[in-house]
Amino acid sequence: MRSSAPDSLWAVILAGGVGSRFWPVSRPSRPKQLLPLASKQALIADTVNRITDLVPLARVRILAGESLAAPLLNALPHLSRDNLFIEPQARGTAPVLVWAAFQITRTDPDAIMISLHADHVIEPASAFLSLLAEVAQLSKVERRLFTIGARPNRPETGYGYIKPGVSITDTPATFAVDGFIEKPDRETAERYLREGYLWNTGIFVWPAALLLEEIERHTPEIAALLPLLAEGRTSEFFAGVPQLTIDVGLLERSPRVAVAPATFDWDDVGAWDAVARTRDADARGNVVVGAGHAVDSDNCIVWGEEGDVVVFGGQDLVVVRSGGVTMVMPRSRAAELKTLLAALPPDVVAREEGDR
């Protein structure tokens, strides 16, 4: 058995989302994490490149369904199939993180597991990695399940929030958690901004073994099925567990949960309007990708994958051409994209590029 070592860090990256919020660019075969929404490469490539300055590639695992295996390896040519944990079916974050923790502890019982999302934008990476390294060490010493909370700079209604409680440590600053709160309305979000609540980034740091212990204590609906993992009956585990997020299934139940406020800027690139925050804009605030042209326009997102995409006199518009579809909306409607998709004929939404 390997001895505990301060460098026994592992990273698991949740990359299974199908994401329709970037339609028509995002499709089941090309979800958000495979799009170049923050740089000229896919978000998942940004994420892997960032974390591998702290965690060696051999201890990075990407969690996704089988259908994304090939697209992911295509976007990450330096990774191998060994870097993928292919979940038999999507059952929410709780089962898949438990499964990942189980597999990692079999190799490395003292592993500290950093859980990331494939599609976050983080700047600067150095502050991010420093905090993760400190919190990783702390999670072992304090035996805590750490979440990372971002400091809000706007009353965002698209994120969940964390209410920090009493101080645990000063360096790094960490706190107990007084509660996780779902996406608030605008007024509540403004209060949270004033009162120092944190955005729930979904980034976690914990000893993998501690996660499993806490699941045993607080999450009987998963704990009851853990023997299936020990017996190698992974498919039966996934078939049997309930759909459950780690927030609801464990973090809201365990007293060992804590939060470390982020020392970096964080964005989950939740919808089209976020691209204006994450990609470089021209002098008038336009973000132009591919063969886009913004003429006498302000604060537009112009995404051209097929032929030229020209916006003239546009104000705060999202204009996209991809997959045989042109889509235009005001940036202010980006969060309502599902309303649009529900209103369109199903065949317009569902078509994959090859169908055209």
Added chain:
Amino acid sequence: MRSSAPDSLWAVILAGGVGSRFWPVSRPSRPKQLLPLASKQALIADTVNRITDLVPLARVRILAGESLAAPLLNALPHLSRDNLFIEPQARGTAPVLVWAAFQITRTDPDAIMISLHADHVIEPASAFLSLLAEVAQLSKVERRLFTIGARPNRPETGYGYIKPGVSITDTPATFAVDGFIEKPDRETAERYLREGYLWNTGIFVWPAALLLEEIERHTPEIAALLPLLAEGRTSEFFAGVPQLTIDVGLLERSPRVAVAPATFDWDDVGAWDAVARTRDADARGNVVVGAGHAVDSDNCIVWGEEGDVVVFGGQDLVVVRSGGVTMVMPRSRAAELKTLLAALPPDVVAREEGDR
């Protein structure tokens, strides 16, 4: 020589425009008059179908350059090459109308020539044809060059105006012309609207022989070259004449010019925003052509030729996909399309569909 007959009506249709004001749908190979901007067929087809209730097809002539011969006959399968007058080069409306009048008088010295544009929208056709028939008769009796003036319903800055003078006849109402005025500014257009000026439609009715006589009297720069036409040296005629419009070259000079106010609605479909006036809209004012979808949008023009074109939450936008280009602008900017084309890389503007 044929005797003068009241039914000796001819129609010539100016169809040579290259029109970039409907870019990216209009291209040199497919100018505005070949687009279905008012109905499901090309404007030129609307125009020919309308006039042939008054003028037999055998006396309809379409004036255009050679490059449009095939596209025109394609859009008008019931026409033959005999219906085309192919101008050797474009020199403005004065030379080409003189040439048309010359050819028509050789066949029919007493011809009344109705000059139309290929791309006008006119409703109802019955009132239009009645007025043309009356004015045609009158033009022979009064020996006048008649223009048709539309009654403005808005202070349009995109049209030229005619100031009517003293009354000539009551039935139909016709007037002398006190002046032709180029496109006015907004304030002037509002005054013209109040003071009963008429829009210059560019629709003319005159005895073909009278046109040639008046040219002989008032337009020496063309008159000097008329012998070339008589000698069959058409190309030399076009090579030698100056670029000249019939308005500047004759109508502003001849005392025989008169105007008949229209008894019908008229629109020259001058730019993208005009499509909202000429094609049927949905309950929220959206005009959707092809595979367009306007969701929770108002007063948008959505033109989808390649794949689906989806507008969500749009207000007063023009959204077009054609010829490998997506173009988006507010309707209020439609009149400035040339500004856009000047700002774009030339290869984006000039590409024809086949180049992509």
